[in-house]
Amino acid sequence: MLTLYWSTLASSIAVHASLEQVKADYQLRFVNLAAKENRSETYLSLNPTGLVPALTLPNGRTIGEAAAAITLIGPIGRFLRRTTLMENEG
Numbered sequence: 001m002l003t004l005y006w007s008t009l010a011s012s013i014a015v016h017a018s019l020e021q022v023k024a025d026y027q028l029r030f031v032n033l034a035a036k037e038n039r040s041e042t043y044l045s046l047n048p049t050g051l052v053p054a055l056t057l058p059n060g061r062t063i064g065e066a067a068a069a070i071t072l073i074g075p076i077g078r079f080l081r082r083t084t085l086m087e088n089e090g
């Protein structure tokens with residue numbers, strides 16, 4: 001499962017929209033920037049830049065840049081579409 005650490009600002013929405021587009025299996029974790037949750041030890045251990053969004057992959061690695069996350073999500077979508085096509089081909 002993928003985990004998107006997000007806030008209400010634009011780059012989180014771009015990653016979230018990409019996950020929805022490909023119907024990825026993901027969960028959301030809100031990061032409260034006003035409360036400086038992104039500067040907590042826990043969050044910094046995930047993403048040392050302290051920036052949001054961040055996407056944690058099933059292998060435990062975290063991508064801390066929206067464009068990089070979206071680039072990774074694309075192939076997930078292609079895989080799902082291929083799988084769906086194969087299932088429909090019976």
Ligand SMILES: N[C@@H](CCC(=O)N[C@@H](CS)C(=O)NCC(=O)O)C(=O)O
Pocket residue numbers: 007009010011012033038050051052053064065066067
């Ligand atoms: N280049 C980064 C920019 C991320 C970024 O600037 N995030 C802002 C919110 S939109 C943030 O985390 N700000 C909190 C801070 O600077 O402490 C990306 O696209 O992922």
